[in-house]
Amino acid sequence: MRPTMEKAINATCTRNEFIPKPAPPQLSIEIVIVDTETTGFEANADIVHIAAKCGTQSFQAFMIPQQPIHAKASEISGFSVENGYLLYFKQRVETTPSVTAANDFVNFLCGLNSQILIVGHNIIRFDAPLILRWLEKHDLLEKMCSITYGFTDTMPLLRQGKISKQAVLAKQYLTSPEWKLFHEKAHNALTDCYVLNGLLEHFEISNEVLISRAVSLKAFLERQAMLRKQNAQLRFLRPMENAVSEYMLNKMARQGVTMEGLVREYKLHGDEGIKVYLGEPVNGKPRITTNNRIVQNVIERVKNFLAKKSTN
Structure with a gap:
């Protein structure tokens, strides 16, 4: 096909x-x-x-x-x-x-x-x-x-x-x-x-x-x-909107971070689980970030998300 x-x-x-290998200009x-x-x-x-x-x-x-x-x-x-x-x-x-x-x-x-x-x-x-x-x-x-x-x-x-x-x-x-x-x-x-x-x-x-x-x-x-991957993944991060910058939200989407994944890590390992999830090294750099302020914003949004779910 x-x-x-x-x-x-x-x-x-x-x-x-399908994608051509880089070729030097002829x-x-x-x-x-x-x-x-x-x-x-x-x-x-x-x-x-x-x-x-x-x-x-x-x-x-x-x-x-x-x-x-x-x-x-x-x-x-x-x-x-x-x-x-x-x-x-x-x-x-x-x-x-x-x-x-x-x-x-x-x-x-x-x-x-x-x-x-x-x-x-x-x-x-x-x-x-x-x-x-x-x-x-x-x-x-x-x-x-x-x-x-x-x-x-x-x-x-x-x-x-x-x-x-x-x-x-x-x-x-x-x-x-x-x-x-x-x-x-x-x-x-x-x-x-x-x-x-x-x-x-x-x-x-x-x-x-x-x-x-x-x-x-x-x-x-x-x-x-x-x-395309970023745009497709953004729908799985809607609860995180306004908690982090648009740049950071797009970065999370590109790296496959989802609200489900954040919730899973929090339930398993608490605050530390999210810190590790966002900061694990990928090619020598953090997957998303190790910035404490951003990480704390994500943690607070996950907590709020779980609190709203528990009351519904």
Whole structure:
């Protein structure tokens, strides 16, 4: 059976045959700038417009989304759906079925005949997970992974003080007349690919720098696995909310700590059991923490939890 994206990101430790081993960049590696426009800002958003640029070659595809376009997203990007048609600033655009667009996108990348590095602004946190989920839906994830070295997020490379948004950077630094039309069409995926390329050239960010700052595909998928595990485990720690910081709560979730486990250790060994449970060494560091204040907060929340259960 073909390993799915869900299996890959949920079980990286047991499905290492799917997640590619880290590979050094090949001499022929190609930098591909990719951008998307979506129905919203959540992890389950649909892609409406996807574009890619590699040197003088470019690709774009428009798709009818399966879910409504959020009003704020529509205001920013100009995309809307009316009477079954996709509109871009009230003008109808030709769309492609999602499966066809996905095949065309991967074929464009494969047609570069090289290992590729995908570059984008905020791509690791937003675009890349959406793109991989979209490709997995159409059985194209493995094909994509076979040619992809990794992802590079340009946001930390281009940030100027507190300015990090691509459109703001472009208006401030790409000021020659030929960029005027690009500014007017900001948040069009293909336009944004050209703008990002312009910013990289303006700030003299070389391909070597982009490659050196890449997150490998394996590392990216493992990070996604960690985040999925964390999100899945958080529901088992709801009684601990507000007792510890969000950072600490997420750390507990990543490490598999549950309210059931905390209660078990307290019933067996009292306060000391929780101290050991949270502080046992893992790779030379505490599993969660040995900070006495945090540990005491956890102990008090466990006691309160048990007291409420006993009165119910």
